[in-house]
Amino acid sequence: MLQKTHYWRREANLIGGEWVGADSGETIDVTNPATGETIGTIPKCGKAETERAIEAAAEAFESFKKTSADERAKLLRALHDAIMDNQDALAELLTLEQGKPLTESRGEVGMSAAYVLWFAEEARRIYGDLIPSPWKDRRIMVTKQPVGVIGAITPWNFPSSMLSRKIGPAIAAGCTAVVKPATQTPYSGLAWGALCEEVGIPKGVVNVVTGSARDIGAALMESSKVRKVTFTGSTEVGKVLIRQSADTVKKVSMELGGNAPFLVFDDADIDRAVAGGIAAKFRNSGQTCVCTNRFYVQSGIYDRFAEKFAEAAKALKVGSGLEEGTQQGPLIDDNAVAKVEELIGDAVDKGGKVIAGGKRHELGGTFFEPTVIADAKPEMRFSKEEIFGPVSPLFKFETEEEAVALANDTEYGLACYFYTQDLGRAFRVSEGLDYGLVGVNEGVITTEVAPFGGVKESGLGREGSKYGIDDYLEIKYVCIGGLGL
Ligand SMILES: NC(=O)C1=CN([C@@H]2O[C@H](COP(=O)(O)OP(=O)(O)OC[C@H]3O[C@@H](n4cnc5c(N)ncnc54)[C@H](OP(=O)(O)O)[C@@H]3O)[C@@H](O)[C@H]2O)C=CC1
Numbered sequence: 163m164l165q166k167t168h169y170w171r172r173e174a175n176l177i178g179g180e181w182v183g184a185d186s187g188e189t190i191d192v193t194n195p196a197t198g199e200t201i202g203t204i205p206k207c208g209k210a211e212t213e214r215a216i217e218a219a220a221e222a223f224e225s226f227k228k229t230s231a232d233e234r235a236k237l238l239r240a241l242h243d244a245i246m247d248n249q250d251a252l253a254e255l256l257t258l259e260q261g262k263p264l265t266e267s268r269g270e271v272g273m274s275a276a277y278v279l280w281f282a283e284e285a286r287r288i289y290g291d292l293i294p295s296p297w298k299d300r301r302i303m304v305t306k307q308p309v310g311v312i313g314a315i316t317p318w319n320f321p322s323s324m325l326s327r328k329i330g331p332a333i334a335a336g337c338t339a340v341v342k343p344a345t346q347t348p349y350s351g352l353a354w355g356a357l358c359e360e361v362g363i364p365k366g367v368v369n370v371v372t373g374s375a376r377d378i379g380a381a382l383m384e385s386s387k388v389r390k391v392t393f394t395g396s397t398e399v400g401k402v403l404i405r406q407s408a409d410t411v412k413k414v415s416m417e418l419g420g421n422a423p424f425l426v427f428d429d430a431d432i433d434r435a436v437a438g439g440i441a442a443k444f445r446n447s448g449q450t451c452v453c454t455n456r457f458y459v460q461s462g463i464y465d466r467f468a469e470k471f472a473e474a475a476k477a478l479k480v481g482s483g484l485e486e487g488t489q490q491g492p493l494i495d496d497n498a499v500a501k502v503e504e505l506i507g508d509a510v511d512k513g514g515k516v517i518a519g520g521k522r523h524e525l526g527g528t529f530f531e532p533t534v535i536a537d538a539k540p541e542m543r544f545s546k547e548e549i550f551g552p553v554s555p556l557f558k559f560e561t562e563e564e565a566v567a568l569a570n571d572t573e574y575g576l577a578c579y580f581y582t583q584d585l586g587r588a589f590r591v592s593e594g595l596d597y598g599l600v601g602v603n604e605g606v607i608t609t610e611v612a613p614f615g616g617v618k619e620s621g622l623g624r625e626g627s628k629y630g631i632d633d634y635l636e637i638k639y640v641c642i643g644g645l646g647l
């Protein structure tokens with residue numbers, strides 16, 4: 163069991179199987195976004211510590227790559243069980259550092275375990291090929307091998323499940339990892355280190371380093387021993403990492419920003435669309451890369467949808483994530499609140515009408531009212547920018563063609579949603595939308611069995627599903643001659 167006294171808020175880093183502080187002894191405070199209080203510290207590590215973690219991972223790789231698929235599957239199954247045995251404690255830790263409601267944290271921890279179990283199963287299905295040979299005396303064999311040491315950099319909005327999509331396939335494939343969790347939510351990542359240790363994952367296979375993003379990132383990107391980097395976070399940082407990867411020609415997987423459209427057609431089941439819209443927008447206080455950024459509602463039902471949606475938004479219970487019944491926690495920090503206020507101010511200046519919320523919540527701190535803005539227009543900033551907060555702009559459209567064109571008018575392409583009861587339209591529109599993930603009459607579609615990832619500037623590669631292990635494997639072609647055939 164995850165005892166709060168032993169694993170709770172690990173304040174050290176895991177490098178080569180040892181729990182250590184920064185060389186300088188420096189630390190960074192971690193705060194609870196619901197109260198602003200410091201809940202602990204973490205080491206402020208940099209280049210030197212990261213290089214040692216890479217060395218440890220490279221050394222561990224030499225033996226870990228030789229383990230059988232069955233051994234790795236067993237380790238992952240044990241990790242799954244350890245996560246589930248500690249689901250409540252891990253959820254509480256997640257809420258404490260991130261702010262989301264406990265029910266969402268429990269869901270995220272459960273989802274993490276589900277990814278790990280999925281990849282335990284996939285470890286045993288890393289099949290190769292025997293290709294019909296053009297030569298009668300040679301045979302052509304294709305095998306798959308682990309890429310080697312991977313670097314994994316994760317964000318604060320899903321501090322547990324984003325790691326599970328990276329550590330899970332890495333271990334399944336036989337890779338070793340250096341992980342850098344977000345500075346604002348490091349304890350969920352450090353708990354992964356503690357759990358990997360507890361279930362017997364060999365020393366050096368998973369290393370967790372906290373501290374300066376720039377220095378840790380640079381050490382990972384510069385090292386020729388790190389063969390792949392997997393990142394979830396902003397498009398801006400993702401582009402920096404892609405540029406840096408060129409010098410050592412690393413594989414990269416990128417889960418970046420989104421600008422999700424949510425289309426509601428006149429023929430939609432309006433109550434279902436409202437419920438799906440609330441979930442797709444206000445989950446994690448709107449701080450999800452797949453959260454709706456823009457609602458497009460057809461003119462025939464615009465007013466009815468706006469009224470019902472605003473009522474549902476007003477009914478959401480805002481509060482500390484640790485209180486039972488809370489549906490929306492605080493935003494991650496003051497910058498997030500300032501950005502949301504700026505976007506609302508810009509919309510109001512350009513004729514937007516606030517029909518729910520619109521301001522800081524009476525609880526103070528970084529709590530913000532679930533907000534709905536009617537009469538949204540293309541010139542408003544949120545039609546192009548990722549909001550990452552609890553604000554729902556409602557745009558109006560007339561035709562299906564117009565809606566699809568508006569939805570696609572962005573450099574992003576992660577998630578999109580639409581509501582219709584017309585089967586032909588369901589196919590036409592889902593085929594016309596330039597996005598990696600499409601929810602038809604559904605507002606929350608993430609599952610470990612389906613591929614998660616974006617097109618355009620939303621990223622490269624897919625996580626989860628049978629495709630989610632591909633980026634952790636290299637394909638090797640072996641031509642066997644001299645067989646005397
Ligand atoms: N697609 C998604 O899921 C996410 C999208 N975002 C978007 O990005 C915006 C900013 O959020 P933020 O958390 O700052 O996202 P970032 O992209 O800045 O951070 C994500 C991770 O990258 C690390 N990082 C930051 N700079 C570098 C660097 N130069 N080299 C290597 N690693 C780096 C961060 O470390 P550290 O924490 O130490 O800064 C963190 O671990 C959000 O408002 C949102 O729009 C944010 C999070 C997730």
Ligand SMILES: O=C(O)CCCC(=O)O
Binds near residue numbers: 319417449450
């Ligand atoms: O915001 C993200 O980066 C991932 C969202 C995961 C989910 O939909 O649960």
